[in-house]
Amino acid sequence: MGRYILFRLLKWIPSVFILLLLIYALVFFGAGDPIKLIFLQAPGDVAYDPDRVEAIRDAAGLNRPFLVQFMDYLGNIANGNFGNSLVSGRSVNSMISAALPVTLKIGLTAIFLLSIVGIILGVIAALNQNKLLDNLIVGFALIVWGIPVFVAGPLIIVFLVLVMDMDVPYGWSGLLSFKVIVPLLVLGLNPMALIIRQARAGVLEVLSEDYVRTARAKGIPNYQVVVKHIMRPVLTPVVSQIGLLVIATLNNSILIEKVFGLPGLGRLTETAIKTSDYPVILAIVLIFSTVVMASNLLVDISYPLLDPRAAAKKTGDE
Amino acid sequence: MTRAAKQPLVKVKNLVKYFPIKIGAFGSEKAVVHAIDDVSFDIFRGETLGLVGESGCGKSTTGFTILQIYRSTSGSVEFEGVDLASLSKQELRAMRKRAQIVFQDPYSTLNPRMTIGEALAEPMKVHKICPDNEIQGRIAQLIRDVGLNPNVANRYPHEFSGGQRQRICIARALACNPEFIVCDEPISALDVSIQAQIINLLMDIQEKYNLTYLFIAHDLAVVRHISDRIAVMYLGKIMEIAEKKDLFKRPLHPYTKALLSAVPEADPDIERQRQRIILKGDVSNAIDPPSGCRFHPRCAYATDACAQSVPELEDYGDGHQVACLRLDEIAMEEKLETEDA
């Protein structure tokens, strides 16, 4: 397994390199110039003095050729240094290391909790196929699926504040604070819909498996059949969705962290893009894809644990 | 005709087919399936060679490799003196019209998106068997040959039952006037009452078109009925080849004996008397086949020598070839037993 992980990591490095090059080029050639932006944000009476801007760009080393800058950047990254923000001058490392845990904590908790709830709901729905309960759960999943998070977020806030007369659930004071529940829900509901559907489909499929019939033939009660024979096989395909869930959660965090004032990667992304702060953008891309890669790797590694057959899997080569 | 007068249409020499695969949870370990390993035999023009053996022993692979649908790992397949294994893809395509195959599962062998007519026209078009305007007529003829009504040509496969589909597959194999057909368990997916229909059909067209068959099956009763000669395969190796009558009368290889004794007969009297030879254990793994004689782990007569050296096929008269090191000793032992009794 160690070799396998190493192998995966080795395969991952060129991908990251290409990704970085791509994004770097995109931002370098296309996106705005953060320095100019600083000046143009000021009212129009500020003389936008091209000479001065050039001087500032020189001072910041931004006038060097693309490749030189990129290689320089790579060198820094190799040393674990993402450079400094062009807008605030702060070290990107410290920004990321402050923001990442917030997003990870919320995201992982959301994924974890709602996956569990989702699986349970999905199983319940499947076992009651085409009955009222099934329809309710499936309907719920569909509606949650249909409403984008950035609509659901504000809706829930205003509902809580104006209707329930609660305080605005805003800011971050640790994962265990009550305020965080709302964004957690919003972040997780959408992926949960996915899990519900996946789990439901999975159970329906497993239900028609021969070994479930075997289990039934033993005359053990229904709940034992469900718990022992149905749940576990369903888990494998559901777990394989986690990579997708992670992506969805990261995407959603960009959309809603701002609304809930969560000092996470999503909010950082939003700000960085608005200000064309490319050292930050690049670092975030790198972090995001690391997180996704890591979760995919985790899923792959957990396969043999979930599915005993996987350990003896044969795959043709032709 | 004596065999000497017959000439082989297909000459399989030291044919080997390995499948490289990946195993393990992460697909990180490489392994090789020794699907067929050094197999040699001849198929004579106009005869039916039956190939029997247990599941996974490499029967289908043999059939596929003879036709070079799977390119062989080594060895040669001479078709009227041309070594198919050495042909390029292009050259091979031209040979394809002379050698055809009928697959086991008629449900998955027809493209569900093509009508029967299209499916039958395909080989004719590929090999330019006849002018375009004659294709329709020929299709009708073929469909009639396999006992269906020609008006089915513009229907889709799913509208047919398994037996009918198998007929259509046979028609498709016939479409380019082949001389040789590999029948890969053509009846084992069919209902009992339908199997006889297809066997009859296969025999009819063999007669009509003077075909040569390699008939693969695991049902010995059927093979016995249709074949002229029979080859018994075990884990990628041929264990015994003989004229049918010879084989049933005088099975020499311990495996053949066990196999024959395991075939049930639809007669309670026979069954009540029959002494089954029950083999111990299961077929070994083709990824990691046993050393020496592949059968030795299950063989009641195996000695250390069997685990050491690989037996070659040897002729025991009349073209009855057997691959066993201890054949003579076994014969002795048996004789003793019967005498004891």
Add this chain to the structure above:
Amino acid sequence: MTDNTLELQQEEKQFSLAKDAFDRLIANKLAVIGMLLVVFLFFIAIFGPYITPYDFLSQDLQARNQAPSWAHWFGTDDLGRDIMSRVIYGARTAVIVAFSTTFLSLIIGIFMGSLGGYFGGKVDAFIVWLIDITMSVPSLLLVIVINVSMKPRLVNWMDEQFLLTGNSFYRNTILVDFVLVFGSLALIKWPKAARIIRGQIMSVRNKNYVLAAEAIGVPTPKIVWKYVIPNSIGPIIVYISAALGEAMVFESSFSFLGVGVRPPIPSWGNMISDGLRVWQLYPHILAAPAAVLALVTIAFSFLGDGLNDALNPRQWK
């Protein structure tokens, strides 16, 4: 040989695979609802601009932010425009975006997938690798970066072309918004399509009918075209249905973030983001586009589920 001659009885009803699938689809109530909604959406997208009660651009500053009424079923927005007309026009935007992205991604996906699936080996490994990276990129972020960075370049380039050539095609840089939204979306979505195609090809390739075609000597490209692709239609259709719905949600996410289709062209996304700003006072401005988007997404998932069941039925055992 008479005993072998079977005739198909004439009264046996003739039904094709497609019809069979369609029957199964029709039997699924939710799928039918979804399908009707989707058909309605297409209808509106095509004919909408001709049937809207008002011009989607025409403003009436005297009638701003009006609640729904008989005159304006969905009310009016902050410039006194009729929201229903805008939602209807937005359907066109949604359909254009959804269709173009989906088909673009499908084309890339089919190409890449069949390349990998058919050739296998190194080519396949490369394509799988490409799929893996693309799938691991945070999609929204990538699309935003592409949009933010490429747009000025493209707009400037087209403008130059217009000044150089006077060709009025280049004048319409609104296209750029669409092209970028499609392009970048397709860029992140193709791996899904490619995976499906690749998987299909892999499985279809080992199907006996492909082996049979090979045994007959049918040339490889013809095998791909006549045997492999047609038999992959089912999953592709399901993919299309899911992707259409997804693309619409994605488009609105961009608009929410301020990239994507720009006003005055209405898209549900930018209408939602407009509505989100004022919805405490004028909830109807948000409600109409958000509800329609939700409805359409749900319709697509109904339809997708239905199609999935209809086209890939689980066989009884």
Add this chain to the structure above:
Amino acid sequence: EDGQVLNIAHPVLQQNWSPLQGGGHAARWQSLSWAAPMYFDKDGKLTPYVLSSVESDDSYVNWTLHVNPDAVWSDGSKITAEDVVGTWNLSARPATKHARVNLFLGGVEGFNDVVVGKAKDMTGLSVTDDATVSVKLASADPIFDQKIATALIAPVKISQAEDENGNEKSDWWMPQNGVVVSGPFMPETMDLDQGVLTLVPNPNFFGPKPKLEKIVLTTVADASTATLMLKRGTMDAHTELITPTIIQDLGPDFLGGPALAKGQQFWINIKKPPMDDINVRKALIMSINPDELALAAFPDGPFTAASQILNKVPGVDPDFKKYPYDPEAAKAALAASKYKDANRLPKIMFVGISTPTHEAAAQYIAEQWRKTLGIQGIEMKPAIETYSGPDQKSVQIFRDDVGTRVPDAVSYLMGSIYSKSGNARNKLGSYKNDKIDALLEEASVKGVKDPDRIKLAQEAQRLFREDWTYIPYYYDVMSKWAMPWVMNFDKNDDWQVIEPWNVTIDEAKRP
């Protein structure tokens, strides 16, 4: 009144709170912590602060600045002339990226060399003694004293801010790094990642004792959330919050305030086709009803429709002829242009459509043009930046504001229509009208009290009108951006709270 905490919502995740930025959202709270050289009080009177007095000779070239002997840093040490000169030199250096330094110090001799990195220090700035700075300007400027009355170039303790290479030290302004300030409140904590800052009274402040006990500034990026928080009293003030329904949501006072010497216009780039044709510009301008335009953006005020450039300064032209709203004339003008009809016009692109209100206005304009002139190809983009500057290609119309922070018509116009101004160069497409330039140059050296200064400016503006290069939009007011219970929260033209020490909260009104 003790124990009062002022909660401010801040719209962007600000990572840089250096007082040397001179711009951005952070700079809007600069006067809380940093004492300006001088300041304009509520009535517009120039008031001493760090500098006790500023005088010049008759040529308006040489100025002498006297540092208030009582002025001290929050650690009790004295603010010195060294600090003043050091701060200003540092602000002008390129690496510092001060966004507005040229507005205040641009006239000092040697400024241009420092700004492009050719020199480290301005030759025109020198320390005479611990408490005196002498300034030599490159040319006469009668209002130099007014120009430096801003917190945006408030002196900082230069030994803290500058490193040995003459660059700004990173993060020196953080409380963690022991920053000392000169203003009434000093930072207590700064969590840049969360976006939360707290300020407490400066015990050594040399002015009146601050009344608030604490100021908490929290980043609330989402406008809807911020509105809700203000409504509920979770927040008391906001850095800058504009939503289409802000008046209905938070009451008219929130956005209200004294008029500013500042106006918003849609500037037309006269070099870009089709704007190079004055008839097209006439057609475009005359088809807009300016009153409706203002209404489209701010239906409930408090901003008023603009007409001329000048606003609020002495010298607003009472006889200025507004551009007429005349659709017929507009159609005629378009027909008279070389393009003849709308279909032959190149596409028109707006930029600077960065807020919902500007978007509404731009859409209104677009609709009018479509309706009256039949123009279809119109686009709008939020960011000015990527579509502007030297490499911009396609943009014809910029929404942007111009104004002045000194009550002076000439400096107002120098910043907007003078050929060397950024506005003329970038947004008007290198607009240059020799007559206007001459008039403004002549006016700028006249004394503040000289009536010709105003007359020349008015004449320049009238000439500018005839070039038809802008669509008047609205005049700004200095919005309070605070709930009614926040008292004494008046701000000046630099967005600074004028007397932060006076700010109190009327707890009775707070919900």
Add this chain to the structure above:
Amino acid sequence: MTKLLEVNNLHTRFKVRNGYLYAVNGVSFTLDKGEMLGVVGESGCGKSVSMMSLIRLLPPAAQITQGEVLLEGKDLAKASASEINMVRGSKVGMIFQDPMTSLNPFMKIGAQLCEGIIYHKKMSRADAMKQAAKYLDLVGISNSEHRLHEYPHQLSGGMRQRVMIAMALLGEPELVIADEPTTALDVTIQAQIVELVKELREKLNMSIIWITHDLSLLAGMVDRIMVMYGGSVVEEAPLDEIYKSPRHPYTIGLLKSIPSIKTEAGSRLPSIAGAPPNLFVEPQSCPFAARCAYRKERCTKEIPPLEPVSGAGANPHHRIACWVDVTKEPAEPKEGGML
């Protein structure tokens, strides 16, 4: 001998998309204690469904519309769900066709074996494991203690089928239903399993219903054979009777079409024309009529009841469902037949 099971007029149908599929149409039979009954018929003729109906082990789409299933006098068709559960696994054991898919790949052999007896016999886990090991020994799996901790995929097909058998026997049932337990196996392995079952039957003295489509397989094994066609029983007789004097045209055809030692090699096999019926309409006539060489007018109008054969020397236990007496009527090959 005492009667263990009595099935009367059992009907089972499936709800399918546009209507019903009539899978079992009036199956009746009895089974004595210790008797072994063979059920043959082609694919889809309702063998599995009718036998699964006995303990109502059916997919949700299935419904038993008629009939009674008396196990030791108690009607299972009307029993409650929990009563049925008490029968399954303890009174009736099941062996399924495909050992590859019938064992849960996610659970260890031991756990799968034990769960039934833990529930039914209220055994402790440890005791259950001991018991399971004992039965694994019984079915000829060596190293049984060790095997309990393995997953199904670690065993070969034959071994898995042995595990299935052990699982069925663990509850010490009085009746074992074996649904084509050897179809998926090779002949040599099949022979092993057949021998094993014979052996076990002698040791444990239980009743067995053995479903298969291979008539030859039953010849050396069962006491009585029941031939099914199109959802009904068409013939039922003691072992020798069926092979030596089959009376239903279908049975006759089936036996003839199997190539055997006696059939002349290379000769044409007598085959039954046509294909089995589809069951989307409730049968109103003899299901075999369409393919029957002895078809008479009546055959296409009325359903023949399953009745003892008539005629001299007829075995009273030999019952057929046919309007025609094949011993008297000449066969006339019929052409065609339905699909």
